[in-house]
Amino acid sequence: MTTDSPIEEPCSILIIDDSPTAVRMLADMLKDLGHITFATNGEAGLKFAQEIQPQLILLDVEMPSMNGYEVCQRLKANPTTSESAVIFVTSDSTMESEIKALEMGAVDFITKPLNQPVVRARVRTQLKLSQQAAALSRLVNRDELTGLYNRRYFNEVIESEFQRLRRQELSLGLAFIDIDHFKKFNDRYGHQEGDRCLQKVASSLNNATLRSGELVARYGGEEFVAVLPHISIDQVAIYGEKLCKAISDCGIIHQDSEFGIVTISVGVTAAIPTSTISVHQLIKETDKALYASKSTGRNRCTTWAHSELNNNST
Ligand SMILES: Nc1nc2c(ncn2[C@@H]2O[C@H](COP(=O)(O)OP(=O)(O)OP(=O)(O)O)[C@@H](O)[C@H]2O)c(=O)[nH]1
Numbered sequence: 001m002t003t004d005s006p007i008e009e010p011c012s013i014l015i016i017d018d019s020p021t022a023v024r025m026l027a028d029m030l031k032d033l034g035h036i037t038f039a040t041n042g043e044a045g046l047k048f049a050q051e052i053q054p055q056l057i058l059l060d061v062e063m064p065s066m067n068g069y070e071v072c073q074r075l076k077a078n079p080t081t082s083e084s085a086v087i088f089v090t091s092d093s094t095m096e097s098e099i100k101a102l103e104m105g106a107v108d109f110i111t112k113p114l115n116q117p118v119v120r121a122r123v124r125t126q127l128k129l130s131q132q133a134a135a136l137s138r139l140v141n142r143d144e145l146t147g148l149y150n151r152r153y154f155n156e157v158i159e160s161e162f163q164r165l166r167r168q169e170l171s172l173g174l175a176f177i178d179i180d181h182f183k184k185f186n187d188r189y190g191h192q193e194g195d196r197c198l199q200k201v202a203s204s205l206n207n208a209t210l211r212s213g214e215l216v217a218r219y220g221g222e223e224f225v226a227v228l229p230h231i232s233i234d235q236v237a238i239y240g241e242k243l244c245k246a247i248s249d250c251g252i253i254h255q256d257s258e259f260g261i262v263t264i265s266v267g268v269t270a271a272i273p274t275s276t277i278s279v280h281q282l283i284k285e286t287d288k289a290l291y292a293s294k295s296t297g298r299n300r301c302t303t304w305a306h307s308e309l310n311n312n313s314t
Helices: 019-031 043-050 066-076 094-103 115-139 151-168 182-189 191-207 234-252 280-296 306-311
Strands: 012-015 033-038 056-062 085-090 109-111 170-180 215-220 223-230 265-270 301-302
Touching: 012 019, 012 043, 012 066, 019 033, 019 115, 019 215, 033 043, 043 056, 043 066, 056 115, 066 085, 066 094, 085 094, 085 115, 094 109, 109 115, 115 151, 151 170, 151 215, 151 223, 151 280, 170 182, 170 191, 170 234, 182 191, 191 215, 191 234, 223 234, 223 280, 234 265, 234 301, 280 301
Parallel strands: 012 033, 012 056, 056 085, 085 109, 265 301
Antiparallel strands: 170 223, 170 265, 215 223
16 A cells, blocks of 8 residues: 555544634645544544444544543443544653653654655554444454444353343343244245345344334344344333334345245343343343244234243253
8 A cells, every 4th residue: 555545435524623723724735645534622523433333533632621631531432432543733852752652542743843745654554444443343253245343243242241231220121033934935936046035134123223223233144133222021022022113114025934924023121231141141031032932923022021021041
């Protein structure tokens, strides 16, 4: 890569600086490298960072009310913004200041007065690194066929969400979803058509799972799983019914199913994580609910309520 080779994907850069002149200069220097947003104080910067989740944040150190170090600390403490790379921009060029910036979690440090070739080179390097990290994370965490998160990523998220919601004493919902008579679908229409069906189902499940913090993953084969933080048992039952309807509304013909179309069976539960419930139990009981849906006729959702979960957890 030469220093001026193009950045491959659209990038988003947030400038946080209380000086409109500095903002204008930086925006001018970087305008062809990405979509630029700016904020002239720390509070507004944090809000934009949360909304936009930029690849890169250029953060001024000396700002009134909330300085750059504090902004950086808060960015790194928030899971939504912690992945954005931060470059400090400051007129303090001492070694102590540089060390402090790096210790705060910044990836680089630019000193004022701004020198265009230096600023561009440093920004380009970070954008490139951030694109490589995103590509790597896609490879590791995504299922190749459907583009959904994979089971590895699900295992990571369910563990961390379980611990987080246990601390906050808030409810965690889980849904297991399995396509009905999928072997017969493959046998009649062929494996490639089977793959297309999996892709359509995956996309519909994803579209029906909209709230922030929720995610759908491919658990394996024709089985999917959804993680649903802050959801009550009544809401999770409604969500499960909504998934069944979303898939039957796709109207994918399946002549070897009693319904004539592709359908899913769903098992759901929601509980406030406690010391008496483990992630393993939550998964096991949701899976039981799914198989209750299979054995009582398919194309339906079964809800496993919290009390049952405790009664069946020995
Ligand atoms: N096309 C395709 N088929 C897959 C993939 N992964 C798993 N399958 C198929 O999914 C089918 C699952 O069959 P079963 O576990 O018997 O379940 P089922 O036929 O859906 O029956 P019920 O779950 O009882 O309704 C098998 O035929 C697998 O080969 C995939 O990536 N692509």
